[in-house]
Amino acid sequence: MTTGMQERMKISRRERNTTATRAKIFDVAHELFSEKGYDAVTVQHIADTADIGIGTLFYHASSKTELFLMVYNSSLEQAIQAGRKAQNDLPADASLCDRILALSLPIADAMNSPEAGNFARYHKELLFGDSNDRYRRAGIDLVRGFESEVAGVLGGALHIDAHSLLTRLTARAIFAALHFDIALPETDLNPATRFAGAGSMSLRMQIQIIVEGFESIGARHATPNRGELNLGTQAAHTSDDNDSWLAVIPAHDVS
Incomplete structure (x- = not known):
């Protein structure tokens, strides 16, 4: 066996061991966070239960918050995938509101x-935390991916560019409404009025308000007989002062 082949085998074995250790940390952290909640779990407890050293644990995640984000990024990803499947399974004549609801409901559920308490904590840490480590960045990428999917559905319904300012801002508003309700502490919410926890009817009302606004603005700026948005002309600036800002804010400013 050549030296090069031996070295490749060592690297492959090391990669397998690293992957197995990360999976073990994930499983242990998920179990402990699920059973005890974020505040009651310590990094040392996770390391001891996983039977690894603290240094090894910190190699895979730099802090307890990063471990927490690692675990619940997976839950968010699964919810996004479930929403995508639900939206794709809808009949062709499903309303735009129903399609956006299908994408969003698994996250709200x-x-x-x-x-529920862990998910509320996760959403706060994800968008308002001060970490810039890989699992927070990965979570932000999931949010951007969700917004892009929502924008794609919105744009498809009005036959406009999914990357346009209007579609991207509307998608951002939908996730912001969903995130804000989830991230608020339970004690701050009236159980009779919270929308993510009150079921699909309340969530649908929120989405319907946003979607109808999107459709209304889109209709006002559509080019006659073509169904294309016309937000860059002088007419778009002067026809309605209330939304003329749509013509002057670059789409790339919505990151």
Whole structure:
């Protein structure tokens, strides 16, 4: 066996061991966070339960917050995938509101699970935390991916560019409404009015308000007989002062 082949085998074995250790840390952290909640779990407890050293644990995640984000990024990703499938399974004549609801409801449904407190904490840490480590960045990428999917559905419904300012801002508004309700502490919410925890009817009302605004603005700026948005002309600036800002804010400013 050549030296080069031996070295490749060592690297492959090392990569397998690293992957196996990360998976073990994930499973242990998920179990402990689920059972005890974020505040009651320590990094040392996770390391001891996983039977690894603290240094090894910190190689895979730099802090307890990063471990927490690693675990619940997976939950968010699963919810996004479930929403994508639900939206794709709708009949061709489903309304735009129904399509956006299908994408969003699996994320909101997390607040009806025994881990509602952890999901609320996760959303706050994800968007308002001060970490810039890889698992927070990965979570932000998931959010951007969700917004892009929503924008794609919105744009398809009005036959406009999914990357246009109007579609991107509308998608951002939909996620912002969903995130804000999930991230608020339970004690701050009236159980009779919260929308993510009150089921699909309340969530649908929120989405319908946003979607109808999107459709209304899109209709006002559509080019006659073509269905294309016309937000860059002088007419677009002068026809309605209330939304003329759509013509002057570059789409790339919505990151």
